[in-house]
Amino acid sequence: MNNLKENLENIRSRVDLACRTVGRSRQEVAVLAVSKRHATERIETLYSLGQAAFGENYVQEALDKIKRLESLAIEWHFIGPLQSNKTREAAGHFDWVQSADREKILRRLSEQRPAGLAPLNVCIQVNIDREPQKSGVLPEGAAALARLAATLPGLRLRGLMTIPRVATGDHDPSASYRRMKALFDELREAGAEMDTLSMGMSADLEQAIAQGSTLVRVGTDLLGPRPAGADA
Numbered sequence: 768m769n770n771l772k773e774n775l776e777n778i779r780s781r782v783d784l785a786c787r788t789v790g791r792s793r794q795e796v797a798v799l800a801v802s803k804r805h806a807t808e809r810i811e812t813l814y815s816l817g818q819a820a821f822g823e824n825y826v827q828e829a830l831d832k833i834k835r836l837e838s839l840a841i842e843w844h845f846i847g848p849l850q851s852n853k854t855r856e857a858a859g860h861f862d863w864v865q866s867a868d869r870e871k872i873l874r875r876l877s878e879q880r881p882a883g884l885a886p887l888n889v890c891i892q893v894n895i896d897r898e899p900q901k902s903g904v905l906p907e908g909a910a911a912l913a914r915l916a917a918t919l920p921g922l923r924l925r926g927l928m929t930i931p932r933v934a935t936g937d938h939d940p941s942a943s944y945r946r947m948k949a950l951f952d953e954l955r956e957a958g959a960e961m962d963t964l965s966m967g968m969s970a971d972l973e974q975a976i977a978q979g980s981t982l983v984r985v986g987t988d989l990l991g992p993r994p995a996g997a998d999a
């Protein structure tokens with residue numbers, strides 16, 4: 768099981784410290800373990816250590832894991848780019864979709880969420896740095912999608928998600944995270960009921976928490992380097 772226990776303790780202390788540093792309550796920030804490309808055995812081990820929320824990026828890979836781990840009370844989050852021909856599987860097997868970024872995807876998830884299941888928790892993914900290649904709605908389009916998600920049956924709007932521009936010398940992700948928090952507050956003031964601001968990964972969770980993240984998505988620093996394969 769190598770060092771999963773130690774990794775989990777480290778991440779929890781980093782989150783504790785990040786919250787304390789900026790005077791936020793530890794209860795405001797949850798950790799999502801990003802398990803893409805990692806074996807189900809590692810997910811099982813982390814689960815046995817108390818980590819119950821897992822994020823996956825590839826629908827087919829995730830369905831296989833969800834099936835093999837169906838006896839565990841895992842909360843599954845889809846966080847990868849979602850094509851419209853995969854919405855049925857996503858709606859049928861995940862508890863959350865964090866990467867909804869257009870009307871067509873929201874409508875399909877709503878129509879395809881099985882009636883016997885609780886509403887699908889949805890975050891709108893925002894392309895906060897307006898990067899041409901990146902998934903996510905541009906910031907000015909987020910309000911309309913949030914309003915739509917809030918009204919569609921079978922969906923429960925939970926909040927916003929972002930992946931900022933890769934940090935380089937002259938670009939600090941804090942600025943992107945600050946703009947996301949401002950957008951989140953603006954939509955809430957306009958009436959959107961949202962409790963989740965999903966931002967921050969292994970390298971920058973402290974900066975994201977300082978700017979108001981309520982959910983950090985941690986892969987590498989929790990599960991280790993990802994085995995080779997196509998990355999997202």
Ligand SMILES: *Cc1c(COP(=O)(O)O)cnc(C)c1O
Binds near residue numbers: 824847986
């Ligand atoms: C892979 C991934 C992560 C985790 O990234 P790490 O840097 O390994 O912590 C978080 N969010 C999304 C959307 C991802 O695809």
